[in-house]
Structure formats: structure tokens, C-alpha cells
Amino acid sequence: QVQLVESGGGLVQAGGSLRLSCAASGSIFSTNVMGWYRQAPGKERELVATRSSSGTTNYADSVKGRFTISRDNGKNTVYLQMNSLKPEDTAVYYCRMTVSFKLYWGQGTQVTVSS
DSSP states (O other): OEEEEEEOOEEEETTOOEEEEEEEEESOOSSEEEEEEEEOTTSOOEEEEEEETTOOEEEOGGGTTTEEEEEEGGGTEEEEEEOSOOGGGOEEEEEEEEETTEEEEOOOEEEEEEO
């Protein structure tokens, strides 16, 4: 089993920044993918960014150039630095880990961007 604990959400004005963190614990193998997804009210959950343990990254087009995903493999923690936030970035952000062909989700953290 893997447990994911997110932190760092909140309320910010448009143009501002936030940094999300997600710490993983439990049965974690060295090869895995960690990432962030988000779900806005009335919409489906969507990819924001992922980063593999080997360093490969993937970003949604809507966040490229504004968001940066990074990892501390020693701490099994993934971060999402969000800059130039827009009201349309408002959503619940979920951390996800893929390890040994299994998916694990965090509980979610709310990000609200006011105009």
C-alpha cells in the first residue's frame, strides 16, 4: 500500500503563485511515476503534470511555461510550482503515484484563483 499526503493549496489572486507538495509513504519501489491531476467543478479530472523517477516529465498544454513539477526521490516527494495562476486553474488538485502497475491517489487539495 502507498499513502499520499498533499499540502500547499489555498486562495491566491490571479498572477500569483502556489507550491503544492505530495509526500508518499508505504511500499514504494524505486521505479515509479508521480504527478498531479486536477478536477474543476462540473468537469472531468485532467492531467496537469507528471514526472517519472528517471526524470521524464509531461505537462498539459494549458500549464506549460507556468507550472513546474519536480521531485525529491530520497523523500518520495513531488512538488508542483504554479506561477502566473489564472482563474481557470481553480480546481481540486490530486497527487497520483503509479508504482508496480498500481495507481494511488491523494485526498486532494483545493486551489482557488480569484480574478
